[in-house]
Amino acid sequence: MTNNKRTVTCGQLDESWAGKKVTLNGWVHRNRDHGGIHFLNLRDHFGMTQVVIDEDADESLKNDAESLKIEYCIAIEGTVRQRPDSMVNNDMKTGSIEVKANSITILNSCETLPFMIDEESEANENLRLKYRYLDLRSQGMQKRIKLRADLAFAVREYFDGQDFLEIETPTLIKSTPEGARDFLVPSRLHEGKFFALPQSPQLYKQILMVSGFDKYFQIARCYRDEDARGDRQLEFTQIDVEMSFVSADDVYAMTEGMYAHIFKKLMNIELTPTFEKITYHDALNYYGSDKPDLRFELKFQDFAPYVEKGDFSVFKSVLSSEKGAVKAMVVPGAAAAYSRKKITELEDEAKKFGAKGLAWMKVTADGLDGGISKFYSETASVITEGLGAKEGDLILLMGADWKTSCNSLGAVRSKLGKDLGLIDESEFKFCWIVDFPLFDYNDEEQCWEPAHHMFSMPQDRFIDSMEENPGDVLGDLYDLVLNGYELASGSIRVHNPELQQRIFNIVGFPKELAEERFGFLLEAFKYGAPPHGGIASGLDRLAMIMAGKQSIREVIPFPKNNVGLSPMDECPANVDEEQIRDLHLQIIKSE
RNA sequence: GGAGGAGUAGCGAAGCUGGUUAUCGCACCGGCCUGUCAAGCCGGGGAUCGCGGGUUCGAACCCCGUCUCUUCCGCCA
Numbered sequence: 097m098t099n100n101k102r103t104v105t106c107g108q109l110d111e112s113w114a115g116k117k118v119t120l121n122g123w124v125h126r127n128r129d130h131g132g133i134h135f136l137n138l139r140d141h142f143g144m145t146q147v148v149i150d151e152d153a154d155e156s157l158k159n160d161a162e163s164l165k166i167e168y169c170i171a172i173e174g175t176v177r178q179r180p181d182s183m184v185n186n187d188m189k190t191g192s193i194e195v196k197a198n199s200i201t202i203l204n205s206c207e208t209l210p211f212m213i214d215e216e217s218e219a220n221e222n223l224r225l226k227y228r229y230l231d232l233r234s235q236g237m238q239k240r241i242k243l244r245a246d247l248a249f250a251v252r253e254y255f256d257g258q259d260f261l262e263i264e265t266p267t268l269i270k271s272t273p274e275g276a277r278d279f280l281v282p283s284r285l286h287e288g289k290f291f292a293l294p295q296s297p298q299l300y301k302q303i304l305m306v307s308g309f310d311k312y313f314q315i316a317r318c319y320r321d322e323d324a325r326g327d328r329q330l331e332f333t334q335i336d337v338e339m340s341f342v343s344a345d346d347v348y349a350m351t352e353g354m355y356a357h358i359f360k361k362l363m364n365i366e367l368t369p370t371f372e373k374i375t376y377h378d379a380l381n382y383y384g385s386d387k388p389d390l391r392f393e394l395k396f397q398d399f400a401p402y403v404e405k406g407d408f409s410v411f412k413s414v415l416s417s418e419k420g421a422v423k424a425m426v427v428p429g430a431a432a433a434y435s436r437k438k439i440t441e442l443e444d445e446a447k448k449f450g451a452k453g454l455a456w457m458k459v460t461a462d463g464l465d466g467g468i469s470k471f472y473s474e475t476a477s478v479i480t481e482g483l484g485a486k487e488g489d490l491i492l493l494m495g496a497d498w499k500t501s502c503n504s505l506g507a508v509r510s511k512l513g514k515d516l517g518l519i520d521e522s523e524f525k526f527c528w529i530v531d532f533p534l535f536d537y538n539d540e541e542q543c544w545e546p547a548h549h550m551f552s553m554p555q556d557r558f559i560d561s562m563e564e565n566p567g568d569v570l571g572d573l574y575d576l577v578l579n580g581y582e583l584a585s586g587s588i589r590v591h592n593p594e595l596q597q598r599i600f601n602i603v604g605f606p607k608e609l610a611e612e613r614f615g616f617l618l619e620a621f622k623y624g625a626p627p628h629g630g631i632a633s634g635l636d637r638l639a640m641i642m643a644g645k646q647s648i649r650e651v652i653p654f655p656k657n658n659v660g661l662s663p664m665d666e667c668p669a670n671v672d673e674e675q676i677r678d679l680h681l682q683i684i685k686s687e
Numbered sequence: 688g689g690a691g692g693a694g695u696a697g698c699g700a701a702g703c704u705g706g707u708u709a710u711c712g713c714a715c716c717g718g719c720c721u722g723u724c725a726a727g728c729c730g731g732g733g734a735u736c737g738c739g740g741g742u743u744c745g746a747a748c749c750c751c752g753u754c755u756c757u758u759c760c761g762c763c764a
Contacts, residue, residue, distance in 0.1 A: 182722085
């Protein structure tokens with residue numbers, strides 16, 4: 097390699113190098129043989145450089161050039177020269193120069209590729225994952241993996257400047273109940289016992305606060321054994337943070353500072369210092385989602401005041417039930433574009449979320465038309481005026497219990513946002529979702545359960561009378577939402593053993609089980625635990641959004657696929673009988 | 688666990704209501720070509736049409752079953 101070792105990379109040459117001798121190492125990205133003259137695009141991590149084998153090159157060099165195929169790994173020794181004005185390629189960073197080759201050395205050849213290595217490979221994802229090393233060579237993947245590394249660096253830089261310590265926590269931990277399904281790790285030394293992989297470092301970071309570390313962060317790998325989606329998979333990385341002696345406002349400020357630093361540094365975007373806050377109730381009520389995409393409006397309105405003025409019995413019966421609600425969404429100018437068939441598509445979307453149907457009306461010059469308009473002909477002007485609808489608008493209506501009504505119309509809202517192109521992809525709209533209820537009533541089990549988890553603090557004003565009506569209790573809980581994705585989630589924690597016990601009582605969590613599962617945390621709280629709270633941001637999701645992608649697999653070097661497999665190394669996989677025996681396990685085959 | 692969509696050369700796709708030598712682009716092989724940058728032109732090889740069964744004179748196409756992938760719901764404190 098001595099003589100072939102690169103002196104420059106493929107991304108750094110410009111006119112100032114003209115006349116200099118250089119050696120380049122990289123991969124043959126494209127190969128254009130014109131007979132007399134021959135061009136190569138040589139690619140490495142840093143960029144692309146055009147190499148020329150001139151017509152006056154000697155025969156052996158021409159033969160060497162001819163033998164090259166795409167993705168051969170080669171070394172080129174040659175001279176940099178400025179391109180004539182008419183040959184400058186402005187789409188290329190190094191487009192003002194080219195390297196006239198003196199010698200070509202093949203460092204390694206390459207078989208016929210399973211797919212072309214391009215910015216955006218069209219190969220199906222499982223094939224890309226099987227040959228991930230090739231897929232990762234593409235400039236797009238190289239850029240995204242670098243973005244991810246830069247992101248992690250910016251995070252550390254920010255916290256370092258704020259007196260935070262990065263502290264590692266174990267990945268072989270105790271399985272705790274609630275939440276997602278744990279990944280279990282059988283113990284060899286302790287027959288029949290198991291570790292779990294952490295769903296998050298939650299309990300450890302709280303213990304670290306009890307230990308007096310004051311400000312903790314960690315870029316932590318987390319594991320949840322649940323079905324994957326575009327924005328989640330079995331293992332993922334979170335930016336985990338916990339602080340002592342803080343209120344929610346302190347956590348907001350710290351988090352906003354972190355995102356401001358990241359976006360300024362990596363994208364040169366100035367984020368507005370204080371992110372909008374929306375209550376959980378309003379998010380659902382107006383946008384139909386606890387993670388609303390605020391890049392477009394389409395806010396819901398209450399249609400209940402108009403129901404009595406019309407004859408549509410479905411809505412009347414919805415409102416007669418205790419939790420019934422009728423929501424309206426005015427879609428400006430969409431009447432013409434939305435035929436009955438296209439509205440049916442919207443309805444199908446709503447039905448996925450439990451809606452029975454989707455009612456609609458179109459606003460015309462004379463009033464309302466189509467759908468259920470005949471039931472409201474008398475009050476058309478009152479409705480259009482009240483809803484602020486104009487001629488050519490489409491009014492979508494959803495009647496169901498409040499939650500179903502909001503959620504299903506929210507799904508329609510999301511679809512419309514995409515279909516109508518209402519989303520400006522260059523925008524980053526953050527918002528805090530606050531005032532989450534602490535408890536949810538489980539109708540099937542007839543009991544209260546924690547809406548998030550059992551360690552979140554109720555807001556002050558509810559503490560004294562928490563037991564009277566648990567459903568009204570709001571917690572010191574918050575989510576950070578960006579462009580319709582839940583990006584971070586956190587809370588101020590309970591640090592007082594008595595309060596913690598009252599919460600266990602409300603959700604019917606047995607004292608003995610609490611002792612068994614996280615007795616160590618409850619014990620720790622008895623020894624002068626400081627008030628504390630924190631937040632965890634999804635690093636994969638953040639990288640995905642910054643990269644403008646729809647899937648976190650585009651920013652994870654070696655992701656699992658949608659069914660939890662890794663096509664490259666083919667795991668999970670069988671293991672030897674002996675390994676199973678050592679772990680005191682037995683495989684029970686399912687039917 | 689449920690609903691929709693898809694499986695055709697190494698890759699991406701076409702093939703509508705049954706009859707083709709199964710088509711096209713990229714890649715691959717051979718040839719031509721002095722300025723391309725997704726180079727171009729001429730030629731070539733490569734497909735048991737996911738698998739199994741059925742209907743039919745005849746199936747990539749229709750029917751049944753099955754497997755795999757995929758999007759969504761459930762799940763994800």
